[in-house]
Amino acid sequence: MKILVLNAGSSSVKYSLFDMSDRSVLIAGIIERIGEDAASHSYSLAQNGRIHDEINCRNHQQALQLLFETLAVCRVLTDRHELAGIGHRVVHGGEHFRQPALIDAQVMQRIAEVIPLAPLHNPANLLGIEEAIRQMDDTPQVAVFDTAFHQTLPDYAYRYALPEHLYADHGVRRYGFHGTSHRYVAEQAAHYLGKPLSEINLITLHLGNGASVTAIQNGRSIDTSMGMTPLEGLMMGSRCGDIDPAIHFYLSRTLNLSNEAIETLLNKESGCKGVCGENDMRAIHRMAETGDDLARLALAMYAYRIKKYIGAYFAVLGRVDALVFTGGIGENDAWLREHVCLEMQIFGIALDQERNQKPVRPCDSISPANSGVAILVIAANEELEIAIQAQQCLEEPRALN
Amino acid sequence: MKILVLNAGSSSVKYSLFDMSDRSVLIAGIIERIGEDAASHSYSLAQNGRIHDEINCRNHQQALQLLFETLAVCRVLTDRHELAGIGHRVVHGGEHFRQPALIDAQVMQRIAEVIPLAPLHNPANLLGIEEAIRQMDDTPQVAVFDTAFHQTLPDYAYRYALPEHLYADHGVRRYGFHGTSHRYVAEQAAHYLGKPLSEINLITLHLGNGASVTAIQNGRSIDTSMGMTPLEGLMMGSRCGDIDPAIHFYLSRTLNLSNEAIETLLNKESGCKGVCGENDMRAIHRMAETGDDLARLALAMYAYRIKKYIGAYFAVLGRVDALVFTGGIGENDAWLREHVCLEMQIFGIALDQERNQKPVRPCDSISPANSGVAILVIAANEELEIAIQAQQCLEEPRALN
Ligand SMILES: Nc1ncnc2c1ncn2[C@@H]1O[C@H](COP(=O)(O)OP(=O)(O)O)[C@@H](O)[C@H]1O
Ligand SMILES: Nc1ncnc2c1ncn2[C@@H]1O[C@H](COP(=O)(O)OP(=O)(O)O)[C@@H](O)[C@H]1O
Numbered sequence: 001m002k003i004l005v006l007n008a009g010s011s012s013v014k015y016s017l018f019d020m021s022d023r024s025v026l027i028a029g030i031i032e033r034i035g036e037d038a039a040s041h042s043y044s045l046a047q048n049g050r051i052h053d054e055i056n057c058r059n060h061q062q063a064l065q066l067l068f069e070t071l072a073v074c075r076v077l078t079d080r081h082e083l084a085g086i087g088h089r090v091v092h093g094g095e096h097f098r099q100p101a102l103i104d105a106q107v108m109q110r111i112a113e114v115i116p117l118a119p120l121h122n123p124a125n126l127l128g129i130e131e132a133i134r135q136m137d138d139t140p141q142v143a144v145f146d147t148a149f150h151q152t153l154p155d156y157a158y159r160y161a162l163p164e165h166l167y168a169d170h171g172v173r174r175y176g177f178h179g180t181s182h183r184y185v186a187e188q189a190a191h192y193l194g195k196p197l198s199e200i201n202l203i204t205l206h207l208g209n210g211a212s213v214t215a216i217q218n219g220r221s222i223d224t225s226m227g228m229t230p231l232e233g234l235m236m237g238s239r240c241g242d243i244d245p246a247i248h249f250y251l252s253r254t255l256n257l258s259n260e261a262i263e264t265l266l267n268k269e270s271g272c273k274g275v276c277g278e279n280d281m282r283a284i285h286r287m288a289e290t291g292d293d294l295a296r297l298a299l300a301m302y303a304y305r306i307k308k309y310i311g312a313y314f315a316v317l318g319r320v321d322a323l324v325f326t327g328g329i330g331e332n333d334a335w336l337r338e339h340v341c342l343e344m345q346i347f348g349i350a351l352d353q354e355r356n357q358k359p360v361r362p363c364d365s366i367s368p369a370n371s372g373v374a375i376l377v378i379a380a381n382e383e384l385e386i387a388i389q390a391q392q393c394l395e396e397p398r399a400l401n
Numbered sequence: 402m403k404i405l406v407l408n409a410g411s412s413s414v415k416y417s418l419f420d421m422s423d424r425s426v427l428i429a430g431i432i433e434r435i436g437e438d439a440a441s442h443s444y445s446l447a448q449n450g451r452i453h454d455e456i457n458c459r460n461h462q463q464a465l466q467l468l469f470e471t472l473a474v475c476r477v478l479t480d481r482h483e484l485a486g487i488g489h490r491v492v493h494g495g496e497h498f499r500q501p502a503l504i505d506a507q508v509m510q511r512i513a514e515v516i517p518l519a520p521l522h523n524p525a526n527l528l529g530i531e532e533a534i535r536q537m538d539d540t541p542q543v544a545v546f547d548t549a550f551h552q553t554l555p556d557y558a559y560r561y562a563l564p565e566h567l568y569a570d571h572g573v574r575r576y577g578f579h580g581t582s583h584r585y586v587a588e589q590a591a592h593y594l595g596k597p598l599s600e601i602n603l604i605t606l607h608l609g610n611g612a613s614v615t616a617i618q619n620g621r622s623i624d625t626s627m628g629m630t631p632l633e634g635l636m637m638g639s640r641c642g643d644i645d646p647a648i649h650f651y652l653s654r655t656l657n658l659s660n661e662a663i664e665t666l667l668n669k670e671s672g673c674k675g676v677c678g679e680n681d682m683r684a685i686h687r688m689a690e691t692g693d694d695l696a697r698l699a700l701a702m703y704a705y706r707i708k709k710y711i712g713a714y715f716a717v718l719g720r721v722d723a724l725v726f727t728g729g730i731g732e733n734d735a736w737l738r739e740h741v742c743l744e745m746q747i748f749g750i751a752l753d754q755e756r757n758q759k760p761v762r763p764c765d766s767i768s769p770a771n772s773g774v775a776i777l778v779i780a781a782n783e784e785l786e787i788a789i790q791a792q793q794c795l796e797e798p799r800a801l802n
Pocket of ligand 2 (some may be wrong): 611
């Protein structure tokens with residue numbers, strides 16, 4: 001059984017084709033700068049190096065055409081009927097979706113309905129779905145939502161202290177994102193710890209370009225740092241995370257910035273990039289090593305804000321079985337993990353310095369064996385989780401959740 | 402030695418006259434609805450009931466005239482020279498002021514300079530100062546800043562993940578407020594615990610109409626929940642506290658609200674009032690008792706968000722000697738204190754249910770005697786602290802801080 005996972009952004013389409021019999025990746029690639037002059041297509045086949053093509057690609061229709069042609073040419077899909085389904089990553093599912101959904105007109109309409117909540121993401125996800133349906137109309141398609149895992153938050157955690165009607169009439173609330181990733185690493189952690197997921201409490205840290213942290217109680221998300229949108233919470237590569245809500249008024253009143261300019265500033269010019277001019281964590285470390293004080297500050301802030309969320313989620317969870325690091329930074333940045341865990345004895349958090357330097361992929365513990373709280377490093381694999389969930393949705397739609 | 406404490410708001414002036422020999426209040430009052438048709442003046446003298454007058458009061462000049470006349474008429478100040486000084490509460494001191502300042506032209510200019518950071522507060526504070534100087538030009542006047550106590554925050558705690566130039570050129574950073582109150586209760590707590598302030602770690606919760614929480618390490622503020630303005634942090638009577646910064650864009654794009662309308666909404670129509678329609682905590686409890694689900698939600702959110710800050714500040718402090726409740730809600734709301742402390746054993750927090758019902762004013766412990774973390778209830782007294790600090794500033798300007 002083969003499942004294709006699609007992640008359509010406004011100017012890119014990422015894809016992975018899985019053979020579900022052994023969960024191996026047959027091909028994975030990305031078509032980028034769609035609609036621009038210098039579009040490109042990079043992909044790699046199992047046991048082959050990466051191929052990079054300069055291409056002409058005006059829109060998502062052409063991108064998907066190219067993708068399906070590539071699957072045929074590379075012989076990873078010789079017959080369309082080999083494809084059991086397509087799993088689409090959809091950023092925002094609003095309150096409708098607590099689990100993946102087999103896509104039909106109603107599901108598409110609901111994804112469209114929450115566009116006002118996710119104007120930067122859902123339109124592109126929907127475009128990807130529409131094109132995939134157009135080109136592969138007899139393949140079942142499944143929407144897997146970044147928000148679904150967090151639909152178990154209690155009301156006192158998901159509500160903002162804003163006028164009731166903004167929630168009741170407009171759905172202004174915390175939704176949380178990265179749900180597929182948090183769920184995936186939670187399952188891996190449970191497996192590693194040898195306990196049922198439904199009996200463990202975790203704090204999962206997904207630290208990539210976007211970053212979020214989730215409090216998981218008995219396998220269910222009960223709080224998470226991203227909010228109505230992915231802008232809230234931790235400091236990220238170029239997103240500000242938590243700020244004083246009155247800063248907007250200062251920026252508009254004193255600096256005369258339009259709301260559009262502020263939106264760009266908070267999403268693309270803030271976070272690590274805002275503080276030290278760089279959003280790639282490896283580059284920030286190099287800058288800090290040469291004595292750059294703003295890079296030092298960015299690292300200190302990044303770690304500090306994670307520590308505060310860990311403390312907050314200890315208060316929420318009471319008991320924590322493991323702290324889980326994932327994402328490009330979570331998996332690779334030993335310095336950061338060390339500084340997050342520093343002086344956290346009060347929580348029973350202790351690090352094995354040596355194991356922290358080189359955790360074994362895809363899942364390893366970096367805490368001493370007798371530690372109260374296990375500290376795990378787990379390789380993120382959102383694509384695989386989307387494929388698994390799409391498969392489950394196709395096989396037994398009600399078994400999920 | 403007598404010291405007058407003045408707190409000038411945009412349409413009100415609050416005042417207290419202290420006899421510093423025994424720190425007693427000779428008179429305390431408030432002139433309200435200045436500039437409106439139904440202005441009023443309420444005041445009480447030591448050992449007398451409250452007097453309420455309907456008055457005519459067009460502006461702050463008339464308000465201060467009335468105030469000084471009242472001091473004379475009530476014979477609490479028979480000669481102007483009896484007044485050693487006036488202590489003004491100033492909300493925002495920017496980065497200039499780490500301690501109280503004897504007011505001169507330069508100090509006034511600096512208070513004016515940070516008006517863009519505190520447009521709702523500093524102009525009125527300045528008006529009060531100007532009028533007091535005009536009417537009492539040979540009385541020394543001292544500015545006591547709400548932000549000063551928090552100037553000890555480390556950079557990684559006070560910086561936002563925003564472009565560097567917003568900090569460097571415009572002072573966009575966390576300042577924190579309620580500093581006078583946090584400092585006052587910290588001193589009281591140290592005294593109660595019989596330890597020097599410079600050796601204790603505290604989490605102080607000022608819960609009134611505004612609400613904030615501060616992490617105090619060795620007597621110094623190292624983090625606090627309010628930010629560049631008093632809008633950030635905990636859920637308050639009518640202020641939203643922490644929200645997703647992208648909610649602004651939703652409100653402006655989808656609901657077509659202007660920035661002015663959003664500012665009013667977040668400051669005056671949110672918090673408890675937004676969630677359940679009521680901002681007085683006593684009324685919210687009554688509503689919840691009659692089964693009002695939104696009142697139940699407001700209480701649950703209010704307590705939950707405090708718990709998260711407590712957890713976060715445990716992560717910041719490592720060791721905590723005491724948790725301190727102050728402010729109208731902190732001092733009086735036993736239900737809230739109980740729910741904040743519920744299931745917080747991991748932090749060594751335990752409550753003595755009985756003592757929690759009726760803590761003895763002005764300072765009492767409500768934790769079991771052997772508890773790892775003392776839980777204290779301390780009566781707020783910002784006015785007295787302003788008077789004390791003004792007096793210290795007059796007597797030995799350099800001894801502060
Ligand atoms: N060895 C490393 N040390 C520190 N950071 C790393 C390392 N490798 C990758 N990263 C960081 O991971 C981040 C990207 O994470 P990733 O999860 O790939 O992003 P995305 O959220 O886009 O999926 C970048 O900031 C990158 O610098
Ligand atoms: N017995 C009580 N129980 C619960 N809340 C109380 C009680 N008494 C006063 N409060 C609350 O205290 C809040 C006002 O606190 P206060 O510190 O006086 O305000 P401010 O911040 O304006 O100085 C109000 O919400 C009020 O309902």
